Amino acid sequence: xxxxxxxxxxxxxxxxxxxxxxxxxxxxxxxxxxxxxxxxxxxxxxxxxxxxxxxxxxxxxxxxxxxxxxxxxxxxxxxxxxxxxxxxxxxxxxxxxxxxxxxxxxxxxxxxxxxxxxxxxxxxxxxxxxxxxxxxxxxxxxxxxxxxxxxxxxxxxxxxxxxxxxxxxxxxxxxxxxxxxxxxxxxxxxxxxxxxxxxxxxxxxxxxxxxxxxxxxxxxxxxxxxxxxxxxxxxxxxxxxxxxxxxxxxxxxxxxxxxxxxxxxxxxxxxxxxxxxxxxxxxxxxxxxxxxxxxxxxxxxxxxxxxxxxxxxxxxxxxxxxxxxxxxxxxxxxxxxxxxxxxxxxxxxxxxxxxxxxxxxxxxxxx
Numbered sequence: 001x002x003x004x005x006x007x008x009x010x011x012x013x014x015x016x017x018x019x020x021x022x023x024x025x026x027x028x029x030x031x032x033x034x035x036x037x038x039x040x041x042x043x044x045x046x047x048x049x050x051x052x053x054x055x056x057x058x059x060x061x062x063x064x065x066x067x068x069x070x071x072x073x074x075x076x077x078x079x080x081x082x083x084x085x086x087x088x089x090x091x092x093x094x095x096x097x098x099x100x101x102x103x104x105x106x107x108x109x110x111x112x113x114x115x116x117x118x119x120x121x122x123x124x125x126x127x128x129x130x131x132x133x134x135x136x137x138x139x140x141x142x143x144x145x146x147x148x149x150x151x152x153x154x155x156x157x158x159x160x161x162x163x164x165x166x167x168x169x170x171x172x173x174x175x176x177x178x179x180x181x182x183x184x185x186x187x188x189x190x191x192x193x194x195x196x197x198x199x200x201x202x203x204x205x206x207x208x209x210x211x212x213x214x215x216x217x218x219x220x221x222x223x224x225x226x227x228x229x230x231x232x233x234x235x236x237x238x239x240x241x242x243x244x245x246x247x248x249x250x251x252x253x254x255x256x257x258x259x260x261x262x263x264x265x266x267x268x269x270x271x272x273x274x275x276x277x278x279x280x281x282x283x284x285x286x287x288x289x290x291x292x293x294x295x296x297x298x299x300x301x302x303x304x305x306x307x308x309x310x311x312x313x314x315x316x317x318x319x320x321x322x323x324x325x326x327x328x329x330x331x332x333x334x335x336x337x338x339x340x341x342x343x344x345x346x347x348x349x350x351x352x353x354x355x356x357x358x359x360x361x362x363x364x365x366x367x
Contacts, residue, residue, distance in 0.1 A: 034063035036067070076169040115132075158212065188269075257286075274292070289325050299354045
């Protein structure tokens with residue numbers, strides 16, 4: 001049964017229907033079971049490929065989101081490479097392995113937000129400081145939260161006239177080398193947008209700015225028949241809902257949920273409880289993946305919830321509940337060390353336990 005599901009999923013994947021409405025004739029579309037993690041470093045590549053072939057594919061994981069960011073040997077803008085990036089030949093090894101296991105690869109580059117972390121800038125703003133939405137906010141020598149600047153991560157200015165020329169070149173390169181039909185743009189936890197001191201977008205509606213950026217990225221991908229995935233937190237209201245400023249928005253971007261294109265796929269993450277917000281996105285006409293992290297009981301709750309939504313929805317709504325995905329927020333090497341018993345790091349072990357809960361659920365329910 002699982003082999004049949006994988007074959008059906010690949011037929012869906014390579015005809016490029018992610019994020020589109022599904023008719024009654026295609027309601028047999030298999031459920032997406034995803035795994036999102038940082039791309040492995042070159043020295044852990046072979047071990048990661050073995051993990052794909054021995055653990056992901058055989059256990060029913062059919063989609064792999066790899067956070068690449070600036071860890072690839074970009075040719076269009078070589079100065080945006082991090083140290084020791086993956087090469088084209090190494091990515092092709094990943095692609096070959098994924099194809100052998102019927103796993104869809106979805107590369108990710110964080111766009112808009114997450115252009116810094118802790119006390120350091122990421123490559124884009126290092127090399128192009130003019131793209132910074134908040135140049136007046138200086139990076140601290142020692143990062144602490146909360147802080148007087150409300151600095152979590154820097155953003156690029158969506159209205160800078162040159163920013164898309166650069167980032168779209170990176171997107172095009174990574175999509176070509178991964179031979180992918182969907183791209184993950186991140187776009188989560190955007191605290192800086194439409195800053196009052198920005199000469200281009202200060203005073204503008206933050207939801208409209210956010211939605212316009214989603215639309216630009218979506219439209220660029222559409223020219224080559226590719227789909228856009230994003231995290232869903234900026235499209236949820238955080239205060240009244242009780243979701244807070246991480247899982248939801250405190251800066252009024254949530255109205256963008258009614259403004260973005262309907263074929264954008266939403267990765268709806270909630271890590272402490274399985275919030276039923278996939279239903280909100282589905283009622284807005286958006287396809288949604290329910291995402292979890294490092295709590296095994298929450299993992300199972302997410303999977304049961306999405307199964308419930310699929311089983312108890314009308315055909316149009318049912319088609320929008322694509323599936324579930326684990327997110328891993330440690331380096332791939334740290335996860336592998338914990339998985340294979342080489343490390344007792346508690347954070348990594350919790351993520352491994354969540355992964356095992358996912359594949360255990362699949363083993364019991366998808367045969």
